[in-house]
Amino acid sequence: MSTxxxxxxxxxxxxxxxxLRAEAGEDTLRSGMQSDLGYDHAVWQKMAxxxxxxxxxxxxxxxxxxxxxDTAMVAEGLGRSLLPVPFIETCVIAPALLEASDMTDExxxxxxxxxxxxxxxxxxxxxxxxxxxxxxxxxxxxxxGTMSGEVSLVMHGGSADFLLLAFYSGNQxxxxxxxxxxxYTIENQTANDPAxxxxxxxxxxxxxxxxxxxxxxxxxxxxxxGIVALSAQQTGAARAIFEITVDYLQTRYQxxxxxxxxxxxxxxxxxxxxxxxxxxxxxxxxxxxxxxxAPQTAQSVALAGFLCNDAFREVSAQAIQLHGGIAYTxxxxxxxxxxxxxxxxxxxxxxxxxxxxxxxxxxxxx
Amino acid sequence: MSDFDxxxxxxxxxxxxxxxxxxxxxxxxxxxxxxPEGNQQLWRQKxxxxxxxxxxxxxxxxxxxxxxxxCKAIEKAFAERKAPGAGLDRYHLGAITxxxxxxxxxxxxxxxxxxxxxxxxLLYSEPNAGSDLAGxxxxxxRDGERFIINGQKVWTSNAAEAEYGMLLARTDWDVPKHxxxxxxxxxxxxxxxxxxxxxxxxxxxxxxxxxxxxxxxxERFMIGKLNEGWASFQTAIAYExxxxxxxxxxxxxxxxxxxxxxxxxxxxxxxxxxxPVIRQRLAQALAYREVNRLNNERAKRDMxxxxxxxxxxxxxLAMSRIQHGEAAIATDLLxxxxxxxxxxxADPANTNFDAAKAYMNxxxxxxxxxxxxxxxxxxxxxxxxxxxxxxxxxxxxxxxAGSRNGE
Numbered sequence: 001m002s003t004x005x006x007x008x009x010x011x012x013x014x015x016x017x018x019x020l021r022a023e024a025g026e027d028t029l030r031s032g033m034q035s036d037l038g039y040d041h042a043v044w045q046k047m048a049x050x051x052x053x054x055x056x057x058x059x060x061x062x063x064x065x066x067x068x069x070d071t072a073m074v075a076e077g078l079g080r081s082l083l084p085v086p087f088i089e090t091c092v093i094a095p096a097l098l099e100a101s102d103m104t105d106e107x108x109x110x111x112x113x114x115x116x117x118x119x120x121x122x123x124x125x126x127x128x129x130x131x132x133x134x135x136x137x138x139x140x141x142x143x144x145g146t147m148s149g150e151v152s153l154v155m156h157g158g159s160a161d162f163l164l165l166a167f168y169s170g171n172q173x174x175x176x177x178x179x180x181x182x183x184y185t186i187e188n189q190t191a192n193d194p195a196x197x198x199x200x201x202x203x204x205x206x207x208x209x210x211x212x213x214x215x216x217x218x219x220x221x222x223x224x225x226g227i228v229a230l231s232a233q234q235t236g237a238a239r240a241i242f243e244i245t246v247d248y249l250q251t252r253y254q255x256x257x258x259x260x261x262x263x264x265x266x267x268x269x270x271x272x273x274x275x276x277x278x279x280x281x282x283x284x285x286x287x288x289x290x291x292x293x294a295p296q297t298a299q300s301v302a303l304a305g306f307l308c309n310d311a312f313r314e315v316s317a318q319a320i321q322l323h324g325g326i327a328y329t330x331x332x333x334x335x336x337x338x339x340x341x342x343x344x345x346x347x348x349x350x351x352x353x354x355x356x357x358x359x360x361x362x363x364x365x366x
Numbered sequence: 367m368s369d370f371d372x373x374x375x376x377x378x379x380x381x382x383x384x385x386x387x388x389x390x391x392x393x394x395x396x397x398x399x400x401x402p403e404g405n406q407q408l409w410r411q412k413x414x415x416x417x418x419x420x421x422x423x424x425x426x427x428x429x430x431x432x433x434x435x436x437c438k439a440i441e442k443a444f445a446e447r448k449a450p451g452a453g454l455d456r457y458h459l460g461a462i463t464x465x466x467x468x469x470x471x472x473x474x475x476x477x478x479x480x481x482x483x484x485x486x487x488l489l490y491s492e493p494n495a496g497s498d499l500a501g502x503x504x505x506x507x508r509d510g511e512r513f514i515i516n517g518q519k520v521w522t523s524n525a526a527e528a529e530y531g532m533l534l535a536r537t538d539w540d541v542p543k544h545x546x547x548x549x550x551x552x553x554x555x556x557x558x559x560x561x562x563x564x565x566x567x568x569x570x571x572x573x574x575x576x577x578x579x580x581x582x583x584x585e586r587f588m589i590g591k592l593n594e595g596w597a598s599f600q601t602a603i604a605y606e607x608x609x610x611x612x613x614x615x616x617x618x619x620x621x622x623x624x625x626x627x628x629x630x631x632x633x634x635x636x637x638x639x640x641x642p643v644i645r646q647r648l649a650q651a652l653a654y655r656e657v658n659r660l661n662n663e664r665a666k667r668d669m670x671x672x673x674x675x676x677x678x679x680x681x682x683l684a685m686s687r688i689q690h691g692e693a694a695i696a697t698d699l700l701x702x703x704x705x706x707x708x709x710x711x712a713d714p715a716n717t718n719f720d721a722a723k724a725y726m727n728x729x730x731x732x733x734x735x736x737x738x739x740x741x742x743x744x745x746x747x748x749x750x751x752x753x754x755x756x757x758x759x760x761x762x763x764x765x766x767a768g769s770r771n772g773e
Contacts, residue, residue: 246746261749263735266742273741274680281660282653303653355649356642362652366626 003065009073015050016077024081026333029195037159038084038197048117053091056225058099061111067291068225072232072283079236082340084195086120086156092229093129093222094121094164097175100218101211110162110177122160124151124201125167127175129223131155131230131347132198139167139176139203146205147176157199158186165208173219175211182206193339221290224301227348228290231283231308234344235276238308238315241337242276245269245319265322272315279304279311299361305354309345316341369416372431376439379432383443386416391449406450410482413451418444419481420455423465428477429455434670460486460532462605464551467590467598475586476530476551484529488606489519489552489576490599494766497736499534500543500596501763503771504578506535506550508585513537515552515581521730525561525574528554532602533583538593539761539772546760549595551587558582567722604675606731610682627652629692632713636699644699651692658684676745682727683737689724697721 004012024043032039047053056071057063071092078087095114098107113119126133132153139149147165157163163178178184185202246269249260259265286304289297316338320327327334345351370382390412392399398409413419414428421437423429432440437455444452454461461480464473480486495501504517515535522531531552538546558581563571590598633639633648658681665677696717697704706714728734742748755763761772 246748249748257752258749260742261751263739263751266746266748266751267735267738269746269748270683270738270741273746274684277661277664277677277680278657278684281664282657284664285660303656306649307653307657352646355646355653358653359645359649362627362649363630366630 003059004067004070009070012050012052012070013073013077016052016074019046019050020077020081020083024083029082029336032083033195036197038156038195040083043083044085045117047085051115053087053117054115056092057095057111057115061099061108062115063095063111068228068287069284069291071225071229072287075229075232076236076283079233079238080240082195082237082240082336084193084197084340086122086160088226088229088233089123089131089155089160089164090114090119090121093123093131093226094162096222096225097129097164097211097214097218100214100222101175102213104209106177106209107211113161119161120156120159121162121164122154122157122199123164123166124154124157125165127166127168127173127219128349129219129226130166131226133349137167139165139169141169141174141176141208141210142205144205145207147178147208148204148206150200150202152189152198152200154199154201156197157201158188158197163201175214176208177211178203178206178208191343193336193343195336195340196343223348224290224297227301227305227354228283228286230344230347231279231286231304234308234312234341235279235283237337237340238279238312239276241319241334242272242315244333245272245315245322248323268318268322272318275311275314279308282307296361296365299358299365302354302358302361305348306351306358309351309354312337312341313345370418370421370430370432372425372436374436376435379436380439380443383418383440384446386418387443387447387449391447393447393449396448407483409449410451413449414478414482418452420458420461420465421452422455427465427473428481434666454481457609458486459488459602459605460530460551463532463549463598463602464589466601467549468551469586469588469590472551472586472589480530485524485527487522487525487528487531487554488602489522489531489533490603491521492518493520497733500547501760501765501771502534502536502547504533504535505539506533506537506548506583508537511585513550513583513585513588515550515558515578515583517578519576519578520564520573522561522574522576523572525554525576526563530554531576532589534595534599536760537595540759541593542757543755543760543763544596546593547595547599548592549589549598550583551589552581552583553587556581567725568719603731607682607737608678610685610727610731629695632696632699632717635713636701638699644695647695647698651688651695654684654688654691658688679737679741679745682731683734683741686724686728686734689720689727693717693721693724 028040028043051064052074054063055066055074059065075087078085091114095111098111101107110119123130124134125139126135126137132155134151134153137151139147139151141147151165161180165176165178167174184206187200189198189200191198249265249269250258252259282304286300289300319334320338323332323334326332369386370379374382390399398405398412401408417428417430418440420428421430421432421440424431441453458481461477464476464480490499492502492504494503504515504519506513506515531554533550533552534547535550536546537548558579560577562575564573564575565571566573629648629651633644638644661677661684662681668674668677700714700717704714704717707718708715743750761770763771765771
């Protein structure tokens with residue numbers, strides 16, 4: 001359970017909303033997109049100073065010991081702003097796995113640095129917890145204690161301070177931490193979403209630290225935390241582009257009337273509102289289930305997984321259609337939401353996979 | 367003075383109500399204790415006198431001035447003892463409307479009656495006034511201290527049993543449509559009221575057509591003011607839509623135990639539970655139902671914390687896709703067997719019934735399309751569509767086949 005009180009949570013949320021509104025607007029998003037990093041580093045730094053990155057890290061390591069509910073709150077704010085920061089990788093999945101593993105001086109140091117905002121982590125591989133799995137990755141540990149191989153789709157792999165490589169090896173799952181102090185080759189990959197920075201990483205005889213001591217439950221839990229954080233991000237983003245669209249329907253005139261007065265368009269808007277609210281309910285329920293270790297967590301997480309995926313896809317796609325020609329330009333912000341939606345669809349497995357997991361969980365509960 | 371303290375915690379209240387029920391209610395025989403006949407009228411009077419029929423209403427209006435959490439505790443206690451009569455402040459549309467909109471005199475006269483027995487029916491829709499309900503043409507003409515009613519109503523349930531009907535009638539034809547309507551509490555048991563059951567596509571006949579010819583309503587049975595009935599009606603219909611979003615039109619078949627779903631059972635029975643395509647559709651259908659429940663929970667929290675009704679407006683629309691969607695999957699699961707019907711073919715008969723009944727939610731109480739207008743306009747703030755009859759006196763507005771209402 002969270003150690004954060006309700007009043008503190010509200011305060012954090014208000015501060016975050018104020019901050020994002022003031023310093024993470026479309027201008028910040030667009031200037032960040034032009035940079036190598038993909039986002040404005042100053043914004044990342046300030047969020048660290050606000051203590052947001054230690055939200056899911058226990059107090060022993062300089063965090064604030066929050067729960068999935070608190071993480072979701074931050075993720076939703078980030079989703080609204082569309083900032084492409086490595087929050088889920090660095091502040092959600094990696095800490096979950098590090099804290100579940102045998103604690104070493106090195107992992108203690110990394111957790112502290114994450115909480116301070118002085119280290120980012122990129123995750124690659126083909127294991128379930130990996131955002132944007134690469135099914136064709138070739139990663140192998142060698143007898144001399146180094147590792148080699150190749151892995152693509154490593155988000156922010158070029159700028160991260162550590163790589164967390166999670167992959168299946170025989171019938172075993174391995175999680176290796178590689179410091180960027182070591183030499184490996186980074187090949188930036190071109191992404192459809194101009195804010196995203198995937199990279200292909202090639203490693204040859206690179207030293208690593210292996211995370212050990214975690215259980216299958218820990219591993220599953222870390223994956224669930226990623227899915228729930230993503231669902232919150234998607235919910236925030238879907239709501240943001242929905243609000244932009246409703247505003248446009250009120251102000252754009254054709255035939256001498258606001259176009260939002262036409263039933264053909266307002267009926268779509270009403271349906272999208274249902275999607276946004278349903279996504280919000282599903283995401284919040286999953287975060288609560290995860291935070292309270294509820295028995296139906298697997299079901300709640302899977303539900304949020306596909307409802308939020310599908311809602312963000314539908315809302316952002318219809319946003320372009322409802323705007324008409326103006327949203328067929330790069331100048332308008334709608335395409336950025338649409339591209340992000342398409343990118344996140346496969347972040348933790350697609351909606352069909354989540355639907356199957358949902359039904360299986362339902363059957364298991366019966 | 368009531369037995370129940372409106373400052374009590376829900377837990378304390380629950381204990382007090384259970385204690386009260388144990389004094390007067392026989393759970394085993396489902397009747398008032400010591401009343402072998404199980405006199406329902408007497409029981410309702412007892413509940414009413416204790417303030418438990420409408421606990422959220424103020425004490426001077428037959429309630430207890432209770433907050434939502436307290437009311438919930440009372441209804442739960444009644445449900446636990448299988449006692450009827452609680453929660454009328456949430457379900458009795460007629461009484462709610464009278465309470466919210468009628469004069470003090472009418473409330474004093476009629477609420478004790480409405481809350482203790484007589485069924486109320488709704489006299490809203492007409493053959494030519496469905497989605498455009500404000501276009502009603504049933505007329506109420508003043509005759510001294512009474513009104514003479516002529517016209518036709520439709521989609522009225524419980525009409526034969528009802529003692530009163532909530533009647534919308536036109537009292538002024540020379541103003542725009544919304545401004546010439548008056549709301550009446552209409553006595554059903556009188557000369558000039560003819561009730562004809564409608565044979566519905568489900569095979570049921572819960573609805574009726576009502577033909578009204580020179581029937582009479584006393585002036586004091588006006589709910590609200592003359593020509594101001596539309597506003598009061600908005601209150602009434604909003605409640606009806608809220609209730610529908612909770613899935614009240616569905617026929618329950620003893621399922622819904624946790625983790626059980628009639629749809630999954632049908633899939634298992636028809637050996638399709640391993641079909642990956644069916645599994646996707648099943649998951650989506652279950653998800654729509656689960657997320658509607660989650661939305662309703664949030665809606666209730668919203669309503670309690672900030673009085674917001676915006677989320678509430680979604681559930682009726684959501685319920686349509688749930689019901690039509692589930693019926694479609696069930697039909698496909700049955701395959702050719704779905705052409706069968708009747709008591710010898712329970713699964714097809716149930717499925718066929720559900721497929722038809724789903725329209726009850728997507729048309730009744732305002733079609734999905736009207737509901738989308740309401741969400742878009744009232745919640746999202748989008749402007750109204752062009753209304754050709756806006757500002758025109760009702761007499762001049764075009765009706766079917768281009769004739770005018772006044773012709």
